[in-house]
Amino acid sequence: MDDAPPRSRDDTVAWGIASHGEAxxxxxxxxxxxxxxxxxxxxxxxxxxxxxxxxxxxxGALMAVLLIANPGRISKEESRLRIVGVALIxxxxxxxxxxxxxxxxxxxYGAKTAGRPLVYASVPIWLTNVIVFGLWYWELDRGGPAAxxxxxxxxxxxxxxxxxxxxxxxxxxxxxxxxxxxxFTNATAFSPTDTMPLTGWAKLLMMLQSLASLVTVxxxxxxxxxxxN
Numbered sequence: 489m490d491d492a493p494p495r496s497r498d499d500t501v502a503w504g505i506a507s508h509g510e511a512x513x514x515x516x517x518x519x520x521x522x523x524x525x526x527x528x529x530x531x532x533x534x535x536x537x538x539x540x541x542x543x544x545x546x547x548g549a550l551m552a553v554l555l556i557a558n559p560g561r562i563s564k565e566e567s568r569l570r571i572v573g574v575a576l577i578x579x580x581x582x583x584x585x586x587x588x589x590x591x592x593x594x595x596x597y598g599a600k601t602a603g604r605p606l607v608y609a610s611v612p613i614w615l616t617n618v619i620v621f622g623l624w625y626w627e628l629d630r631g632g633p634a635a636x637x638x639x640x641x642x643x644x645x646x647x648x649x650x651x652x653x654x655x656x657x658x659x660x661x662x663x664x665x666x667x668x669x670x671x672f673t674n675a676t677a678f679s680p681t682d683t684m685p686l687t688g689w690a691k692l693l694m695m696l697q698s699l700a701s702l703v704t705v706x707x708x709x710x711x712x713x714x715x716x717n
Contacts (some may be wrong), residue, residue: 501508507636507661511563515623516551522552522580522619523547525612526587533590533609545581550576553706562633570632571664574689584616610708612699614675621697622671626687636661645690646670649682675701 523544526534537543553572591613594606629645630636644651646667650660666683673681680699685691 505659505661506639506641507663509563509637510633510663511561515626516554517578518619518622518661518664518668519547519551519580521617522584524629525616525619526580526583528612529587529713530605530609532594532606533587533613536586536590537583539660543579547576547579550579563637566660570627573627573632577627580616580620580623584613584620587613588617592703592707593686595707604668607708611702614704617700618671618675619668620669621674621693621699622664625670625690626667626695628693629662629667641701643686645685645687647684647686671697674698678702 526544527540531540534540550572554569554576557569557572591606591609611669625646626633630641630643635641646662649663649665650662670680670683673683674694674697678701685694
């Protein structure tokens, strides 16, 4: 906050204007989607997570805290709830990393006859990867959805096309769908497309996501070819 330089009218859009507040439900729907994807995974890739219902139950408990505290729009005063949101995203991330590790190990060293269910299991793991990194980008950019409502928010971590295009409406601000789209394009192209990371952590996260997506696709495709042969 203190190192934020004064901004003129001309660079307001490029800096990223203050958000007017976002509804919580898009992010919670994404979390519900990730929970559903976890529940359809075969036992082979969730052995490291213990009981099948444990992780979804913990995620549901954290989501319930957010819903009870404020089921509507995210306000500036909700920064105190950020730790709950970060813990929820971190829990989904850890669960998906474990599942991905188990999947890669099973694909590389498992029996050929068990290959098809594992190849199918890669789809929900890849989709969860898209969701969880979209949540991270949304939660961390400029200090999170609550901090982005301040007119003195920190420097942007992502440069969206609307922030750099001359003539763009100065009222535009990214919402959860923009971050989810950024995550999807980064996972499919293995690199940023129209949205550029500006800070070190943003570049690192996008690099890790691309690496996870690339490894998943490479191992799954090689195993699928082996099965077909």
